[in-house]
Amino acid sequence: MTESNGSVGRRAQQAQRSGQGSAQGAARGPIQGEETPDWEKRFRAPRVSLPDWAEDAPDRALFVSNATGTYELYAWDRSTGEQRQATHRPHGTTDGVLSPDGAWIWWFDDKDGDEFGVWRRQPFAGGEDAPAVPGLDPSYPAGLALGRDGRTAVVGRSTDEDGTTIHLARGEEPPVEIYRHRESAGVGDLSHDGSLIAVEHTEHGDAMHSALRVLRPDGSKAAELDDTEGGTVELGLEVLGFAPVDGDxxxxxGHQRRGRWEPLVWDVATGEQTDLALELPGDVSAEWYPDGSGLLIVHGFEARSELFRYDLTARELVEIPTPAGTVSGATARPDGSVEYLWSSAAEPSAVRSTTGRVVLDAPGLRSPGSVPVEDVWVEGPGGRIHALVQKPAGATGPLPTVFDIHGGPTWHDSDSFAAGPAAWVDHGYAVVRVNYRGSTGYGRAWTDALKHRVGLIELEDIAAVREWAITSGLADPARLILTGGSWGGYLTLLGIGVQPEAWTLGIAAVPVADYVTAYHDEMEGLKALDRTLLGGTPEEVPDRFAASSPLTYVDEVKAPVYISAGVNDPRCPIRQIENYVKRLEAKGADHEVYRYDAGHGSLVVDERIKQVHLELDFAKRHLPPQD
Known part of the structure; x- marks a missing residue:
């Protein structure tokens, strides 16, 4: 869910291809009299996101839930307990934000999952939807910040024609453009009094490492901070939010000056920078406590996370106890309590509070748990590789093994609940998830290592973990499945071509399959990311694109391959997948393709179940039987 203060999701913008399959059709339901299997219950069980709350009306909240079978936005009046489904769309809705006064719900309206659309708004209590900013044409979203006066909005837009533009809208007045650049950029935050606008930009041409600019409402520059030194030093910055105090x-x-993400406080009026210098080994993010006196710290390290409160006056760090696992979102409330969304691989997600009470509980079916993960460290060509392993309780190897590769590439697998891997475990498979070079959470050098040899570096790390899985006795080398969605789907198709003897099956969801065509058809922000990763356009560095494209190796593929693709996908467009499929057909390769009328991620529960069912069935039919 998009947030107006920019404190959540900034790093996720780099995880451009982290989604899984998308949406249409009905899943095969259980036969009459047949009990719903646990793997399906995990998808069907209602779940909720961490509620976002209105800054000046904290009893008004907005959250996402799949309670109706489709992920939609819900308004919640915490003072009365009343909840109301705010959006109703066949393909679902997850991008929304409350205005600071709690009067309006803003939500992003695209067409069939193509991510190209406009912002709409409706009254918190319910009513007609209307265009939130009349006069702005449809675009890809590039950030949103709403003013406390209930009239001001800063809207970021991205189009192939214009690059990134940022507009200031005030009430019924026509929106005014205050920023424009061909390279990718985004709205970071609007100051508490509306006098300053923080923007993340990549004008230097490195889409993986943003610089910061603070603008006045007239578009003039108030301050600038750039750690890239003209693009020669790969250090990124991110906006975490203005202090929630008028005139502050x-x-x-966030900065990367010591090789990992850490927070600092920058006074944009004086230029003073207060480095917190926290003695924590992993990546650190933060957000303000509502009174501006302290920071809520989220520390991620080796696939797990923990919370702290940092007192800005005493400069003290105090741990906030949480169970072992992953905190995927946290917020400090006006009463000083902290609410957070927590899960582990074994336990489903829950919205918890430091008060000890349940914050928000989805009604209905409870999700079954799964098995915990085991940590594995493997020496690889670029350093120690962290992998997470799950296997059926009590099972001994060698087992049929699924290498489930995460998307991104700048993302990571964690000790958090995931219904997909749990479904494989339920069917007798071991599951291995690899945080290859390019993954976040292991330092800047690890994340940035995949440039120019894109895909090939990740496969080297996956191969090292594969070798460990076989030699340790976990995996049966004759029954190895390579799978993943988005960037993980890309690595699947690349892997079964580059390492044709290594994999028994390939199962790729919404993949990059033909890198050159994908570049020309994808959204502008992804073009910028690909230019950064590969060092130029396909015309400028054709050899690099060829070396990193699954299409180059399609004639080497020996494993049966299953591909699912959304026909409206702007991230991994359908034409480049069709090019790859035609080559499979021409060589008579054993393959199956599932196409559906949606985009890059399924928000429909039945559709997601259908996709998993098809993948499980493909594996069952094509894997050789155990000796």
């Missing part, structure tokens, strides 16, 4: 010009930002 402090901006909380």
């Amino acid at each position: 010009t402090r901006l909380l930002i």
Whole structure:
């Protein structure tokens, strides 16, 4: 869910291809009299996101739930307990935000999952939807910040024609453009009094490492902070949010100056930078406590996370106890309590509070748990590789094994609940998830290592973990499945071509299959990312694109391959997948393709179940039987 203060999701913008399959059709339901299997219950069980709350009306909240079978936005009046489904769309809705006064719900309206659309708004209590900013044509979203006056909005837009533009809208007045650049950029935050606008930009041409600019409402520059030194040093910055106090010009930002993400406080009026210098080994993010006196710290390290409160006056860090696992979102409430969304691989997600009470509980079916993950460290060509392993309780190897590769590439697998891997475990498979080079959470050097040899570096790390899985006795080398969605789907198709003897089956969801065509058809922000990763366009560095494209190796593929693809996908467009499928057909390769009328991620529960069912069935039919 998009948030107006920019404190959540900034790093996720780099995880451009982290989604899984998308949406249409009905799943095969259980036969009459047949009990719903646990793997399906995990998808069907209602779940909720961490509620976002209105800054000046904290009893008004907005959250996402799949309670109706499709992920949609819900309004929640915490003072009365009343909940109301705010959006109703066949393909679902997850991008929404409350205005600071709690009067309006803003939500992003695209067409059939293509991510190209406009912002709409409706009253919190319910009513007609209307265009939120009349006069702005449809675009890809590039950030949103809403003013406390209920009239001001800063809207980021991205189009192939214009690059990134940012507009200031005030009430019924026509929106005014205050920023424009061909390279990717995004709205970071609007100051508490509306006098300053923070923007993340990549004008230097490195889409993986943003610089910061603070604008006045007229578009003039108030301050600039750029750690890239003209693009020669790969250090990124991110906006975490302005101090929630009128007239306060402090901006909380994230930096990478010591080789990992850490927060600092930048006074954009004086230029003073207060480095917190926290003694924590992993990546650190933060957000303000509502009174501006402290920071809520989220520390991620080796696929798990923990919370702290940092007192800005005493400069003290105090741990906030949480169970072992992953905190995927946290917020400090006006009463000083902290609410957070937590899960582990074994236990489904829950919205918890430091008060000890349940914050928000989805009604209905409870999700079954799964088995815990085991940590594995493997020496690889670029350093120690962290992998997470799950296997059926009590099972001994060698087992049929699924290498489930995460998307991104700048993302990571964690000790958090995931219904997909749990479904494989239920069917007798071991599951291995690899945080290859390019993954976040292991330092800047690890994340940035895959440039120019894109895909090939990740496969080297996956191959090292594959070798460990076989030699340790976990995996049966004759029954190895390579699978993943988005970037993980890309690595699947690349892997079964580059390493044709290594994999028994390939199962790829919404993949990059023909890198050159994908570049020309994808959204502009992804073009910028690909230019950064590969060092130029396909015309400028054709050899690099060829070396990193699954299409180059399609004639080497020996494993049966299953591909699912959304026909409206702007991230991994359908034409480049069709090019790859035609080559499979021409060589008579054993393959199956599932196409559906949607985009890059399924928000429909039945559709997601259908996709998993098809993948499980493909594996059952094509894997050789155990000796």
